[in-house]
Amino acid sequence: MVDANGTNTASGKSGAGGASGTSGESRAARLLAARRGATRVLARKPEEATMAERLAALAESAGSVTDFDGDPDLYGNGVVAELEAKVAGLLGAEAAAFFPTGTMAQQVALRCWAGRTGNPVVALHPLAHPEVHERDALSAVSGLRTVHVTGEPRQPTADEVHGLDEPFGTLMLELPLRDAGFLLPTWQELEALCEAARARDAVVHFDGARLWESTRHFGRPLHEIAALADSVYVSFYKTLGGLSGAALAGPLSFVEEARAWRHRYGGQVFQQFPQALAALVGLDRELPRVTEYVEHARVVARALREGFAQAGVAWARIGPEVPHTHQFRVWLPYDPDVLAEAGVAQAEETKTLLFGRWYTADTVPGLAFTEITVAAPGLEWSADDVRAAVADFVRRLPRI
Structure with a gap:
């Protein structure tokens, strides 16, 4: 689980510094800004939206799932x-x-x-x-x-x-x-x-x-x-x-x-009607598409594996190789700070966000992982798009 400052409280830890000397907190702010400004992402995270945007979206969609004029x-x-x-x-x-x-x-x-x-x-x-x-x-x-x-x-x-x-x-x-x-x-x-x-x-x-x-x-x-x-x-x-x-x-x-x-x-x-309304909207709009997300996550995972191989990364792992859900992990042999800086820079410069936060597992020194989610925006990515984004990302990494 990741807290507001980007610290992974699960089986891995995010780094505090970075290739450019930025702190974890400042990079988290940069990543959020990059997410908001990116035109191409694999999934949109709820925290990307402002409060006004979330409330407006809920008000716009709630009437399709219940009587919005009813009592709370x-x-x-x-x-x-x-x-x-x-x-x-x-x-x-x-x-x-x-x-x-x-x-x-x-x-x-x-x-x-x-x-x-x-x-x-x-x-x-x-x-x-x-x-x-x-x-x-x-x-x-x-x-x-x-x-x-x-x-x-x-x-x-x-x-x-x-x-x-x-x-x-x-x-x-x-x-x-x-x-x-x-x-x-x-x-x-x-x-x-x-x-x-x-x-x-x-x-x-x-x-x-x-x-x-x-x-x-x-x-x-x-x-x-x-x-x-x-x-x-x-x-x-x-x-x-x-x-x-x-x-x-x-x-x-x-x-x-x-x-x-x-x-x-x-x-x-x-009262919990905002949470209930948002849940009903999710069941109505997102749940029917989840199978499609899972199918495309498999396309993305395969393209990532191919992209790293083509880019000459000696060791990269997609786990599981065929995702069981629309989420999976990518492991690379770099410090998480280096990978995080490369990902933020790519998003800032190209408006394409391929990877977000990176973490290191306590039991596997020298390796870092990130979690990938493929949702509605990710359906627009072809396998070629993924491989091209990987090549651009790897170009920003030091050779090992």
């Missing part, structure tokens, strides 16, 4: 309830509850399952969101304990779930696993994982913040994917471009209990 919500009724019903339908669940954050939604989900199973242990991946991005909230706030299914940077296997040496109440699967490179299991592997958990008398919870992106890889609709789990969390600002917020979906009795805990955790917010 009060403590979760109205348009928030409309959104909950929409999500429950998409996921094939009995009910869904809106949460102000995904962190709160998953805290509540896992706490509810701990009470129902009688076991406070959650089995998950060490790169999963609660382990990396939530300051140990599962233990500090909810009194839960975690065990790791595997330490490898990949999705766990059914054999590993079967082989855990202590009981657990919930298996949490992040789909896709962002900090391993937006990785998904195969459909058969996912079925086997869920079956293995239930063979251990455990329930299954999907961290589906980006589940919207998984249908192309699995070859299944959302409701069929969600049906494998006992509960599912989805995000409204990841993938869909909403303002904020999340939903927790599952059996009616589970969701009713989750609403009670949501209140206790401080999530019973007076």
